Amino acid sequence: xxxxxxxxxxxxxxxxxxxxxxxxxxxxxxxxxxxxxxxxxxxxxxxxxxxxxxxxxxxxxxxxxxxxxxxxxxxxxxxxxxxxxxxxxxxxxxxxxxxxxxxxxxxxxxxxxxxxxxxxxxxxxxxxxxxxxxxxxxxxxxxxxxxxxxxxxxxxxxxxxxxxxxxxxxxxxxxxxxxxxxxxxxxxxxxxxxxxxxxxxxxxxxxxxxxxxxxxxxxxxxxxxxxxxxxxxxxxxxxxxxxxxxxxxxxxxxxxxxxxxxxxxxxxxxxxxxxxxxxxxxxxxxxxxxxxxxxxxxxxxxxxxxxxxxxxxxxxxxxxxxxxxxxxxxxxxxxxxxxxxxxxxxxxxxxxxxxxxxxxxxxxxxxxxxxxxxxxxxxxxxxxxxxxxxxxxxxxxxxxxxxxxxxxxxxxxxxxxxxxxxxxxxxxxxxxxxxxxxxxxxxxxxxxxxxxxxxxxxxxxxxxxxxxxxxxxxxxxxxxxxxxxxxxxxxxxxxxxxxxxxxxxxxxxxxxxxxxxxxxxxxxxxxxxxxxxxxxxxxxxxxxxxxxxxxxxxxxxxxxxxxxxxxxxxxxxxxxxxxxxxxxxxxxxxxxxx
Ligand SMILES: Cc1cc2nc3c(=O)[nH]c(=O)nc-3n(C[C@H](O)[C@H](O)[C@H](O)COP(=O)(O)OP(=O)(O)OC[C@H]3O[C@@H](n4cnc5c(N)ncnc54)[C@H](O)[C@@H]3O)c2cc1C
Numbered sequence: 001x002x003x004x005x006x007x008x009x010x011x012x013x014x015x016x017x018x019x020x021x022x023x024x025x026x027x028x029x030x031x032x033x034x035x036x037x038x039x040x041x042x043x044x045x046x047x048x049x050x051x052x053x054x055x056x057x058x059x060x061x062x063x064x065x066x067x068x069x070x071x072x073x074x075x076x077x078x079x080x081x082x083x084x085x086x087x088x089x090x091x092x093x094x095x096x097x098x099x100x101x102x103x104x105x106x107x108x109x110x111x112x113x114x115x116x117x118x119x120x121x122x123x124x125x126x127x128x129x130x131x132x133x134x135x136x137x138x139x140x141x142x143x144x145x146x147x148x149x150x151x152x153x154x155x156x157x158x159x160x161x162x163x164x165x166x167x168x169x170x171x172x173x174x175x176x177x178x179x180x181x182x183x184x185x186x187x188x189x190x191x192x193x194x195x196x197x198x199x200x201x202x203x204x205x206x207x208x209x210x211x212x213x214x215x216x217x218x219x220x221x222x223x224x225x226x227x228x229x230x231x232x233x234x235x236x237x238x239x240x241x242x243x244x245x246x247x248x249x250x251x252x253x254x255x256x257x258x259x260x261x262x263x264x265x266x267x268x269x270x271x272x273x274x275x276x277x278x279x280x281x282x283x284x285x286x287x288x289x290x291x292x293x294x295x296x297x298x299x300x301x302x303x304x305x306x307x308x309x310x311x312x313x314x315x316x317x318x319x320x321x322x323x324x325x326x327x328x329x330x331x332x333x334x335x336x337x338x339x340x341x342x343x344x345x346x347x348x349x350x351x352x353x354x355x356x357x358x359x360x361x362x363x364x365x366x367x368x369x370x371x372x373x374x375x376x377x378x379x380x381x382x383x384x385x386x387x388x389x390x391x392x393x394x395x396x397x398x399x400x401x402x403x404x405x406x407x408x409x410x411x412x413x414x415x416x417x418x419x420x421x422x423x424x425x426x427x428x429x430x431x432x433x434x435x436x437x438x439x440x441x442x443x444x445x446x447x448x449x450x451x452x453x454x455x456x457x458x459x460x461x462x463x464x465x466x467x468x469x470x471x472x473x474x475x476x477x478x479x480x481x482x483x484x485x486x487x488x489x490x491x492x493x494x495x496x497x498x499x500x501x502x503x504x505x506x507x508x509x510x511x512x513x514x515x516x517x518x519x520x521x522x523x524x525x526x527x528x529x530x531x532x533x534x535x536x537x538x539x540x541x542x543x544x545x546x547x548x549x550x551x552x553x554x555x556x557x558x559x560x561x562x563x564x565x566x567x568x569x570x571x572x573x574x575x576x577x578x579x580x581x582x583x584x585x586x587x588x589x590x591x592x593x594x
Pocket of ligand 1: 220302
């Protein structure tokens with residue numbers, strides 16, 4: 001349309017020139033007749049690439065330094081640069097544009113059940129495994145889970161969908177411990193800083209990945225409805241062996257080397273280890289029926305599969321499959337919180353980058369007072385998400401190692417915080433992520449809404465964002481899990497302890513603390529569980545930011561979130577230090593302002 005208008009304008013100009021009869025000669029290169037000149041691109045932002053994502057993210061740097069002062073700076077700095085590189089961003093674009101393709105049969109009609117990925121997918125997987133985002137922290141000392149958590153957030157800014165198999169390969173470790181033979185066989189491959197994409201027996205591979213299969217057609221949240229049957233078949237070096245018959249309605253990353261799945265054994269719903277190759281070198285039958293046609297998460301394959309005489313080994317106690325596999329689910333929930341915080345940062349950074357360059361009404365869009373309010377509000381939300389997700393990672397790290405990286409932290413307290421924060425952080429951060437993505441998209445105006453062969457990163461973020469809220473337990477399931485956490489632990493004492501340092505710092509904080517303690521002690525009815533999850537999340541976001549965020553951020557968060565429940569972004573009160581908040585979050589500042 002613009003091109004057509006340009007041609008029309010040029011020809012009108014030509015007619016006018018002839019009619020006026022002027023002696024003026026217009027050469028071919030004169031800007032008034034040069035059609036190319038009408039295509040000059042002005043006032044567009046530069047691509048947000050070749051950015052040092054670690055240096056740009058002051059909120060994450062401050063949070064990690066507070067929880068783990070001795071973190072490996074060289075490693076995370078290197079990841080910040082690689083994850084922000086134009087070269088890997090190009091791979092992310094291609095991996096999302098060229099979606100995985102399912103091959104069910106070969107040309108002779110034999111089943112092959114393999115998924116082919118674009119080389120960009122493999123490049124991103126290799127990057128993630130080399131960055132030790134999968135099983136590596138289980139072989140590292142105190143602080144390993146925290147460093148991995150910060151790195152996971154940075155890698156999410158690059159591309160979130162490959163992090164599905166990476167996350168499952170990380171999270172499986174505690175469940176796998178229940179079968180020491182399998183742990184010994186697969187643990188080293190899951191922790192190796194290597195990615196081996198071959199569909200081949202695991203013994204000959206340099207690196208391994210794992211997935212999980214719980215959800216069936218007739219029930220996902222309610223896994224008790226699972227109908228896949230497990231018939232005992234014997235026993236071998238990997239323990240009790242079963243034959244599985246049934247299906248899984250969602251089975252992501254089906255090219256992983258093995259999966260934890262739930263199936264009904266004679267003794268009840270149980271957890272099984274299902275490898276794609278059997279120990280004798282035969283392929284284990286997993287019929288991939290089709291790949292899901294998803295809203296986003298395009299680089300990753302999510303399959304529907306059927307088992308027919310598929311071999312699997314018992315993990316943990318027969319009949320105790322749900323708690324067994326939920327040891328894995330608790331850690332993928334951590335990754336949902338981390339990943340969403342990372343995606344929020346990506347959306348915010350794009351919005352800040354664009355609005356700093358795009359001019360409207362005589363100055364950069366970001367300098368208009370109303371836009372500054374929107375940006376500052378999104379920055380507060382993103383910093384709060386980052387802080388809460390990393391707080392949960394700190395609890396995981398301390399409880400796994402039996403000691404904390406931060407002086408004075410108490411492991412008994414961390415145990416309660418881990419139990420409490422897993423559903424709270426997963427619920428609240430994922431809920432806020434989608435709202436923030438919509439607002440960040442709007443900051444880019446029309447450009448935010450276009451896909452442009454995968455160059456529209458904001459559109460990709462927007463499509464991806466709701467996923468973390470759904471999988472690994474949707475919002476209501478998280479809120480109900482919070483009620484379960486209240487029953488088993490002295491949550492009121494833990495919340496009071498967690499908030500002790502921030503008490504008295506802001507009147508809204510003190511009021512919110514009193515309300516939460518009252519609600520926790522009373523125990524809300526089921527229909528109010530989301531309200532409590534939100535209130536606990538906001539309170540603890542404020543408490544943790546009091547520890548490591550600048551006072552301007554803490555005060556503004558309390559003022560804008562704890563007294564009033566804000567509904568849209570950009571409602572910060574006039575007196576709040578919006579400019580300072582925006583400068584702290586700005587990638588151009590390298591996050592130096594405070
Ligand atoms: C892209 C993608 C990939 C996935 N990959 C995998 C995978 O690899 N492995 C796997 O096992 N699963 C996977 N899942 C499935 C996912 O974990 C489930 O979709 C999710 O757990 C919800 O289950 P469901 O779809 O059966 O919904 P349902 O269980 O039917 O829930 C529907 C709604 O009802 C709500 N609800 C349920 N029970 C209650 C209650 N008691 N009170 C109030 N509300 C309730 C839920 O919160 C939800 O909002 C994937 C999903 C997606 C979208």
